[in-house]
Amino acid sequence: MIKLSVTIITLNEEENLANALQSVKDLADEVILVDSGSTDKTLEIAKGFGAKIFYRKFDNFANQKNYALEKVAGEWVLSLDADEVITPELAEEIKHVMQKEEYDGFSIPRRNFILGAEIKHSRWAPDKHIWLFKKDLGKWEGDVHEEIVVEGKVGELEEGKVHYQDKTISEFVSSNKKYAKIYAQKLVSEGKDFSPIRFIWDPLLEFGIRYIYKKGFLDGWRGLVLAILMAFYKIDIWRNVFILNRK
Numbered sequence: 001m002i003k004l005s006v007t008i009i010t011l012n013e014e015e016n017l018a019n020a021l022q023s024v025k026d027l028a029d030e031v032i033l034v035d036s037g038s039t040d041k042t043l044e045i046a047k048g049f050g051a052k053i054f055y056r057k058f059d060n061f062a063n064q065k066n067y068a069l070e071k072v073a074g075e076w077v078l079s080l081d082a083d084e085v086i087t088p089e090l091a092e093e094i095k096h097v098m099q100k101e102e103y104d105g106f107s108i109p110r111r112n113f114i115l116g117a118e119i120k121h122s123r124w125a126p127d128k129h130i131w132l133f134k135k136d137l138g139k140w141e142g143d144v145h146e147e148i149v150v151e152g153k154v155g156e157l158e159e160g161k162v163h164y165q166d167k168t169i170s171e172f173v174s175s176n177k178k179y180a181k182i183y184a185q186k187l188v189s190e191g192k193d194f195s196p197i198r199f200i201w202d203p204l205l206e207f208g209i210r211y212i213y214k215k216g217f218l219d220g221w222r223g224l225v226l227a228i229l230m231a232f233y234k235i236d237i238w239r240n241v242f243i244l245n246r247k
Helices: 017-023 042-048 061-070 088-097 169-189 196-213 216-246
Strands: 004-010 030-035 052-055 076-079 084-086 105-114 128-134 138-141 147-150 154-156 161-164
Touching (some): 004 017, 004 061, 017 042, 017 084, 030 042, 042 052, 128 147, 128 154, 196 216
Parallel strands (some): 004 076, 105 161
Antiparallel strands (some): 084 161, 138 147
């Protein structure tokens, strides 16, 4: 009987994937990996861990993860990113809570390491989302910054997973450019037009929230850099909206 299925979506994750899969090796009854066209050793690594591999052309994160759900055979699903790891303490807690009938899903805290250090403020902490849920009661929603919606009672776990995000500024910028395009497409599909006011206001607000209100200054130079980069992310969203509207 398959009790727990771990789902992962990938694209060229050879640097991270082995650590992620190793962390759930003794926890998962199966690993469902949906790849969108990796050209590195991602699939070779996945096969080495016995993952069940599927291909799907990427359009957005929710659709990609919902496709993975369609392939799941387990009663419970744990969603894991390729650059995340499950700590031994969290693995034990997951094993324990799956035996209970009281809840249909659980939110899990996450520690985020960006630019080589843990970010404890700057809107990256506290970071808690639903990542463990019963297969038949959960569905992903949202083109970018997707969330799982559970039809049932949701509890909270105490132990957290660890997220090793972008290690360099160039990696962070590259990721944000991808997210900005997806989010801009979502805005245009909803009928949004380019807004000169938001083009100016959104970046200023983003910087103020992250660096001042969310105390990003306590994260040192990384807090400042991340607040600036996230402000540019907002600029890039509206730049993409402008381009898409003109097409």
